[in-house]
């Protein structure tokens with residue numbers, strides 16, 4: 001590798017140092033004349049932009065530090081995101097998007113234990129996703145001169161690399177933007193959030209794999225080039241630019257440092273921790289809930305036994321008091337039989353109490369004490385002892401979440417309930433009165449409120 005691999009002004013087209021395939025352009029290079037022509041038609045501002053980035057901090061080491069932080073955390077965000085999708089039950093056609101073609105993940109029965117499983121996966125997904133924002137921005141800042149490189153590519157391999165970068169940067173920004181809008185309940189997009197976030201995730205993941213494959217060796221050597229411990233001891237006064245690098249991250253004419261590298265790392269790390277601290281509260285119970293300043297749900301949900309977050313109120317769901325009053329009946333079907341019960345009839349059956357979390361895909365969660373009839377007892381009422389699934393319908397007429405299908409293990413768990421009461425009081429209208437589903441580790445969306453009917457299916461039903 002040449003000592004000064006970045007094309008210096010002397011290397012620029014027309015000079016004797018001109019090479020058709022400079023370092024960093026592996027594989028088939030475009031004819032020199034092509035990129036020379038591009039070079040001559042540099043868009044106004046491109047040169048100014050590249051040379052205007054003068055921070056002496058920019059260089060392979062800082063980029064590698066931010067990159068390493070992302071490399072260990074992003075897989076967790078991706079995996080928890082895909083697990084959330086699988087928890088929705090794609091085998092019942094109730095995960096979104098419904099049809100994902102060959103991007104179908106092998107579905108499996110989401111377990112009911114530990115009961116905090118979905119609380120954990122979804123809490124991690126949202127909290128880590130938010131904490132990574134400063135790291136992503138810092139990583140982008142550290143490579144920003146590259147984004148203005150001109151000519152944009154000198155070989156087929158470089159075109160591919162830059163395309164993957166476009167998908168990588170565009171992908172992560174898209175995932176962050178759609179995720180944030182969703183947890184703020186800002187449905188501004190003219191498309192379905194789940195569809196966008198799911199396909200966006202695959203585009204981003206593919207670009208990430210390509211990027212890591214290409215850059216891992218460079219990340220490792222950059223990290224080795226400056227021992228972390230030494231860098232963390234270096235104050236601003238001792239901060240020097242890195243030697244010129246093949247990727248051209250180091251500024252050609254660096255300015256004086258305004259902050260040390262350890263300061264830059266601390267700033268980003270501190271920002272991530274602060275965002276995390278302002279987020280985790282929404283997945284915790286107790287006074288810490290009030291620290292979730294950035295999230296709209298779960299800060300203050302009122303007092304009393306029903307004082308916990310409400311995602312969709314009865315009014316928003318169009319459920320009228322007249323439908324949930326004394327005239328309300330629950331229809332239980334299965335094995336060719338139908339049983340109808342009113343609320344008193346349900347209260348007369350064996351009651352069971354379980355402390356279970358309700359955990360929403362938007363990241364908030366809370367644990368409450370629910371009381372009601374076991375789902376397996378309701379199944380037995382219509383003679384179903386070996387259910388393959390249960391289909392629950394709400395009084396709510398429209399809406400994506402007015403019905404849900406539960407797996408066999410979710411019906412049979414000893415703590416799976418048609419809840420009638422919470423924390424010793426009747427369910428409030430907004431929490432699903434007269435009856436709602438609550439199942440250990442089940443995503444909040446499928447804990448159907450204002451239940452009207454449950455149909456238990458057996459293996460014979462197919």
Ligand SMILES: Nc1nc2c(c(=O)[nH]1)N[C@H]1C(S)=C(S)[C@@H](COP(=O)(O)O)O[C@H]1N2
Nearest residue numbers: 309310311312360394401444445447448449
């Ligand atoms: N019928 C009906 N049930 C529903 C919903 C809904 O929109 N309609 N929202 C679900 C969602 S997304 C969540 S997170 C939980 C929230 O329950 P809570 O409002 O009692 O806290 O209810 C679920 N049950």
Ligand SMILES: [Mo]
Nearest residue numbers: 360361444445
């Ligand atoms: Mo939810």
